Amino acid sequence: MARKRSTLKDVAQAVGVHVSTVSRALNPHTRHLITDEIAERIAQASRALDYRPNTAAYSLRTNRTKTVGVVVPDITNSIFPPIIRGVEDALLDKGYATLVVNTDGRREREAVILDALSARGVDGLVVASVQREDAAIGELAGQGVPIVTVNRSVDDPSIASVVSDDAAGIRMMLEHLTSIGHTRIAAIAGDQNLSTGKKRHQAFVLHAAALGLLAGPVRFAGAFNEDDGARCMGELLDGGGRFTAVLCANDRLAIGALGALRARGMRCPQDLSVTGFNDMPMVDRIDPPLTTIRIQQYQVGFMAAGVLLERMNARGEAPPARSVVLPVELIVRGSTAPAAASKPAPRVRSLTR
Amino acid sequence: MARKRSTLKDVAQAVGVHVSTVSRALNPHTRHLITDEIAERIAQASRALDYRPNTAAYSLRTNRTKTVGVVVPDITNSIFPPIIRGVEDALLDKGYATLVVNTDGRREREAVILDALSARGVDGLVVASVQREDAAIGELAGQGVPIVTVNRSVDDPSIASVVSDDAAGIRMMLEHLTSIGHTRIAAIAGDQNLSTGKKRHQAFVLHAAALGLLAGPVRFAGAFNEDDGARCMGELLDGGGRFTAVLCANDRLAIGALGALRARGMRCPQDLSVTGFNDMPMVDRIDPPLTTIRIQQYQVGFMAAGVLLERMNARGEAPPARSVVLPVELIVRGSTAPAAASKPAPRVRSLTR
DNA sequence: TTGTACGCGTTATCAC
DNA sequence: GTGATAACGCGTACAA
Numbered sequence: 148m149a150r151k152r153s154t155l156k157d158v159a160q161a162v163g164v165h166v167s168t169v170s171r172a173l174n175p176h177t178r179h180l181i182t183d184e185i186a187e188r189i190a191q192a193s194r195a196l197d198y199r200p201n202t203a204a205y206s207l208r209t210n211r212t213k214t215v216g217v218v219v220p221d222i223t224n225s226i227f228p229p230i231i232r233g234v235e236d237a238l239l240d241k242g243y244a245t246l247v248v249n250t251d252g253r254r255e256r257e258a259v260i261l262d263a264l265s266a267r268g269v270d271g272l273v274v275a276s277v278q279r280e281d282a283a284i285g286e287l288a289g290q291g292v293p294i295v296t297v298n299r300s301v302d303d304p305s306i307a308s309v310v311s312d313d314a315a316g317i318r319m320m321l322e323h324l325t326s327i328g329h330t331r332i333a334a335i336a337g338d339q340n341l342s343t344g345k346k347r348h349q350a351f352v353l354h355a356a357a358l359g360l361l362a363g364p365v366r367f368a369g370a371f372n373e374d375d376g377a378r379c380m381g382e383l384l385d386g387g388g389r390f391t392a393v394l395c396a397n398d399r400l401a402i403g404a405l406g407a408l409r410a411r412g413m414r415c416p417q418d419l420s421v422t423g424f425n426d427m428p429m430v431d432r433i434d435p436p437l438t439t440i441r442i443q444q445y446q447v448g449f450m451a452a453g454v455l456l457e458r459m460n461a462r463g464e465a466p467p468a469r470s471v472v473l474p475v476e477l478i479v480r481g482s483t484a485p486a487a488a489s490k491p492a493p494r495v496r497s498l499t500r
Numbered sequence: 501m502a503r504k505r506s507t508l509k510d511v512a513q514a515v516g517v518h519v520s521t522v523s524r525a526l527n528p529h530t531r532h533l534i535t536d537e538i539a540e541r542i543a544q545a546s547r548a549l550d551y552r553p554n555t556a557a558y559s560l561r562t563n564r565t566k567t568v569g570v571v572v573p574d575i576t577n578s579i580f581p582p583i584i585r586g587v588e589d590a591l592l593d594k595g596y597a598t599l600v601v602n603t604d605g606r607r608e609r610e611a612v613i614l615d616a617l618s619a620r621g622v623d624g625l626v627v628a629s630v631q632r633e634d635a636a637i638g639e640l641a642g643q644g645v646p647i648v649t650v651n652r653s654v655d656d657p658s659i660a661s662v663v664s665d666d667a668a669g670i671r672m673m674l675e676h677l678t679s680i681g682h683t684r685i686a687a688i689a690g691d692q693n694l695s696t697g698k699k700r701h702q703a704f705v706l707h708a709a710a711l712g713l714l715a716g717p718v719r720f721a722g723a724f725n726e727d728d729g730a731r732c733m734g735e736l737l738d739g740g741g742r743f744t745a746v747l748c749a750n751d752r753l754a755i756g757a758l759g760a761l762r763a764r765g766m767r768c769p770q771d772l773s774v775t776g777f778n779d780m781p782m783v784d785r786i787d788p789p790l791t792t793i794r795i796q797q798y799q800v801g802f803m804a805a806g807v808l809l810e811r812m813n814a815r816g817e818a819p820p821a822r823s824v825v826l827p828v829e830l831i832v833r834g835s836t837a838p839a840a841a842s843k844p845a846p847r848v849r850s851l852t853r
Numbered sequence: 854t855t856g857t858a859c860g861c862g863t864t865a866t867c868a869c
Numbered sequence: 870g871t872g873a874t875a876a877c878g879c880g881t882a883c884a885a
Binding site for chain 2: 877878879880881
Binding site for chain 3: 870871873875878879884
């Protein structure tokens with residue numbers, strides 16, 4: 148693209164040595180094979196000519212593209228950009244570029260996307276869009292492609308992953324709720340085909356029992372979005388069960404739930420406490436500010452890049468799959484309040500049916 | 501990366517023809533040179549062998565990488581993901597992949613980043629991080645690199661751009677404010693080195709005069725972020741000027757301004773109306789919901805990709821620079837309300853000094 | 854219509 | 870230590 152890029156040959160001519168000598172002098176790995184003086188002259192000439200190695204030629208020769216693919220469901224979902232940013236920051240100065248692609252969570256599109264990525268010969272993959280059972284990922288991993296899943300994991304433990312401590316987050320949230328007097332707690336759970344949905348729900352059941360709570364009615368959202376959160380909240384309210392708090396499997400479900408609550412003329416947290424998970428941007432500014440679990444999104448991406456580098460640099464045998472779990476933090480805000488001691492759980496007539 | 505990719509040679513052997521025949525048969529552009537029957541056999545064999553062209557070899561040969569770079573200040577700023585998504589969606593089925601990089605708005609980092617991108621030989625650039633005067637961009641464009649700026653533009657009209665109608669947005673907002681009785685309007689303007697900051701402020705001055713408004717005190721934010729919005733709002737309130745509304749150059753400034761307002765015990769919109777620009781995700785859920793200007797972020801990215809394709813496909817002469825301006829929309833929410841007719845503008849003593 | 858030959862820029866493997 | 874040479878996979882003038 149640039150006017151007329153100079154090549155190894157140009158530098159060689161300028162210095163009066165052979166191309167391969169230049170190649171060796173410029174490659175840190177083989178630099179020691181060259182006389183200091185001549186290496187210095189080569190360095191100067193390459194600077195003077197503004198020499199830049201040709202990536203395509205390098206790739207053709209070495210079979211490495213210095214490129215990794217990052218696969219997310221949708222970059223406009225604000226949970227993913229920090230992860231991507233973490234990956235890019237960790238990889239940039241190692242000379243890797245990052246190809247970001249969106250799957251929209253659709254299985255067949257994921258296959259196409261992974262295909263395109265693999266055709267481009269990426270050196271490795273960071274995947275945020277996996278389901279618990281994911282044939283496409285398993286196949287690629289089986290072919291020896293370095294892969295790390297982020298945020299979510301697959302059930303197959305041979306696939307490396309960097310995730311947040313979902314179970315601990317739910318436990319902390321339940322402890323918070325019990326500490327302010329809630330004993331009847333409903334839940335809006337996530338997609339059980341995703342590790343996050345599954346683990347958070349399992350933790351809800353487990354720790355609710357351990358804390359002696361009445362784990363109230365549960366609704367399962369099909370997708371982690373506001374619409375499903377609203378729908379589930381509507382169903383919970385219509386169900387007539389008794390509960391003083393609703394634990395949502397993520398922030399977007401919680402935001403939808405808050406909307407549904409308001410639409411029925413109920414108030415949070417006075418009538419019902421609502422909790423989220425992820426601590427998305429802006430959830431501290433909504434009304435009411437959301438009590439949630441903060442996860443280290445950027446750090447997840449950054450560490451995933453580290454794990455991936457390890458796998459990409461491994462000559463021969465792949466290192467044993469690492470499964471990194473990052474700690475989370477409880478963030479208490481306005482959407483939770485002490486349970487109204489004597490007040491029965493809301494039992495409202497649905498407005499829509 | 502995949503086990504053992506098959507090449508043109510493999511397909512050629514399988515069919516019993518020469519490599520170049522296979523190359524021609526598989527390239528839509530030269531497909532017509534080949535007998536239908538043999539082309540069909542080649543197509544079958546290539547499918548059977550799961551042949552995938554080697555990107556590196558293709559690039560080495562053609563000097564095209566089928567890759568574009570997208571340069572943004574920071575992908576975690578929620579204004580950018582939809583733009584990126586638009587670019588990717590428009591480019592994916594044309595066979596292009598997208599390299600996303602972050603500059604953090606820092607000039608020297610931008611230079612490094614653009615350098616890395618150009619070294620990788622991207623076929624073109626979508627740049628969201630330009631300033632009005634941008635030497636690095638000018639230089640690349642001068643070298644013949646296809647470039648389109650998005651959201652912002654450079655003053656040099658020879659650089660193609662796809663932006664939103666900043667002036668119209670400000671005019672609509674001022675008309676809205678006057679229509680509900682505001683006559684004294686202050687402003688928190690953006691960085692005047694950015695086209696958005698400059699154009700929005702110019703439009704404020706221009707249309708305020710045209711509408712016969714008292715364009716109140718103005719503060720200039722250094723960056724389009726919440727902190728600067730809060731600081732500027734503080735200064736406006738401390739300044740003791742009279743105004744009933746504050747027009748902010750974007751949503752993040754407005755959000756910061758709302759925070760500062762609340763910190764001083766004032767209420768929006770009862771004491772002061774506040775407006776934003778961009779209609780970022782979630783600003784409809786904050787307290788109060790933000791009156792703002794909706795821009796077509798996804799469309800901006802999508803169209804930018806179109807303009808870029810046009811430039812990348814132009815053999816020889818670059819087509820004249822296109823400057824696309826997309827319409828915007830006024831979104832009225834809770835942060836604006838009729839001006840309290842008789843009530844003087846707030847004059848509060850600062851709490852911090 | 855198909856085959857031949859060459860080169861894109863690099864690195865690895867030989868000699869010297 | 871350095872030079873020569875081949876090879877990576879592909880596209881394309883040119884020849885047949």
